[in-house]
Amino acid sequence: xxxxxxxxxxxxxxxxxxxxxxxxxxxxxxxxxxxxxxxxxxxxxxxxxxxxxxxxxxxxxxxxxxxxxxxxxxxxxxxxxxxxxxxxxxxxxxxxxxxxxxxxxxxxxxxxxxxxxxxxxxxxxxxxxxxxxxxxxxxxxxxxxxxxxxxxxxxxxxxxxxxxxxxxxxxxxxxxxxxxxxxxxxxxxxxxxxxxxxxxxxxxxxxxxxxxxxxxxxxxxxxxxxxxxxxxxxxxxxxxxxxxx
Amino acid sequence: xxxxxxxxxxxxxxxxxxxxxxxxxxxxxxxxxxxxxxxxxxxxxxxxxxxxxxxxxxxxxxxxxxxxxxxxxxxxxxxxxxxxxxxxxxxxxxxxxxx
Numbered sequence: 468x469x470x471x472x473x474x475x476x477x478x479x480x481x482x483x484x485x486x487x488x489x490x491x492x493x494x495x496x497x498x499x500x501x502x503x504x505x506x507x508x509x510x511x512x513x514x515x516x517x518x519x520x521x522x523x524x525x526x527x528x529x530x531x532x533x534x535x536x537x538x539x540x541x542x543x544x545x546x547x548x549x550x551x552x553x554x555x556x557x558x559x560x561x562x563x564x565x566x567x568x569x570x571x572x573x574x575x576x577x578x579x580x581x582x583x584x585x586x587x588x589x590x591x592x593x594x595x596x597x598x599x600x601x602x603x604x605x606x607x608x609x610x611x612x613x614x615x616x617x618x619x620x621x622x623x624x625x626x627x628x629x630x631x632x633x634x635x636x637x638x639x640x641x642x643x644x645x646x647x648x649x650x651x652x653x654x655x656x657x658x659x660x661x662x663x664x665x666x667x668x669x670x671x672x673x674x675x676x677x678x679x680x681x682x683x684x685x686x687x688x689x690x691x692x693x694x695x696x697x698x699x700x701x702x703x704x705x706x707x708x709x710x711x712x
Numbered sequence: 713x714x715x716x717x718x719x720x721x722x723x724x725x726x727x728x729x730x731x732x733x734x735x736x737x738x739x740x741x742x743x744x745x746x747x748x749x750x751x752x753x754x755x756x757x758x759x760x761x762x763x764x765x766x767x768x769x770x771x772x773x774x775x776x777x778x779x780x781x782x783x784x785x786x787x788x789x790x791x792x793x794x795x796x797x798x799x800x801x802x803x804x805x806x807x808x809x810x811x
Contacts, residue, residue: 469713470713473713473717477717477721480721480725480755481721481724481725481728484724484725484728484729484748485728487728487729487732487741487744487745487748488728488729488731488732488735488736488741488745488748493738493740493741493744496740496741496744497744500744500747500748503725503748503751504751507751507754507755510718510721510755511755511758513713514718514758514759514761514762515762516758516761516762516770516773518770518774519754519758519770519773519774519777522774522777523777526777526781527747527777530781531780531781531784534784534785534788535740535743535744535784535788538740538788538791538792539740541792541795542740542791542792542795542801565734565735566735568734569731569734569735570731570735572730572731572734573727573728573730573731573734574727576726576727576730577723577724577727580723580726580727581720581723584716584719584720584723584756585716585719585720592714592715592716592719592763593714593715593716594714594715594763595713595714595715596715596762596763596765597762597763597764597765597766598765599765606765606767607767607770611767612767612770612771612774615767615768615770615771616771616774620771623771623775627775627778627779630778630779630782631778631781631782633782634781634782634783634785634786635785637785637786637789638785638786638788638789639789640789641786641789641790641792641793642788642789642792642793644796
């Protein structure tokens with residue numbers, strides 16, 4: 468029974484991996500990766516890693532793949548238009564060479580890994596693993612993993628949480644809005660009720676940072692400042708453009 | 713099933729991911745193939761953990777998953793920033809860092 472389940476899950480894992488690499492539409496690649504991850508969770512369960520399998524399904528197939536699907540829906544339709552450009556012929560020829568050399572390198576890597584893993588002559592590799600007794604705190608259960616994470620690997624656990632915080636801040640900084648190409652210029656023309664009620668010279672960020680005189684010296688400048696009476700767009704992004712690159 | 717079968721599957725998944733990283737040009741798919749390589753490494757970690765009856769490999773696999781989530785976050789943020797600048801989403805065209 469377990470060997471039948473192993474072969475079904477292994478076929479799912481390898482087919483999902485091949486689908487990720489070969490499918491041309493990135494959206495289908497993401498879906499193939501989801502199938503791959505679910506099959507891989509079955510393999511983890513067969514190896515008595517219950518907590519890791521659950522984390523794999525919840526974190527990867529749940530959260531990370533949703534992020535991928537959003538980004539693919541936002542960006543993903545670029546590839547077809549790029550492939551049909553003027554430089555199609557030389558690019559296709561170089562693509563063949565790249566595929567061939569990539570296949571050669573990957574095949575060599577596979578042979579080398581299989582020799583290293585299976586030809587090592589270790590007795591334990593051929594066995595079914597260490598003896599296992601089921602129980603509430605047995606090998607691989609959440610209680611077991613939590614005990615390890617909070618006692619022996621506490622420093623690693625804290626470092627991982629710090630890394631996640633850094634990555635979250637970095638993701639926000641990288642993907643935030645910039646007006647480098649003036650694409651959000653119309654946002655500044657928006658008139659809110661606060662602009663009419665507020666007296667002149669109070670409240671806007673430009674006045675706070677650079678002073679009222681400087682804002683006047685720049686000309687008609689901000690529509691926010693004079694209550695939206697003159698709706699002239701601001702020329703250039705000289706103020707508040709942050710780190711545009 | 714003996715541990716060797718799991719190791720063979722992990723080697724195949726790792727090499728498939730490496731092939732994809734070398735061949736594909738869309739950075740989104742390159743990130744997906746990196747995930748494949750990390751998953752192959754995770755499978756072998758968990759197989760060795762089962763082999764010795766020791767939980768250290770499972771903890772290391774969880775840490776690898778954490779690092780992979782961070783890498784996805786940063787990579788997708790970079791792809792969105794590239795898309796905002798109207799640059800091509802193609803690792804062959806993005807050669808500003810090449811010098």
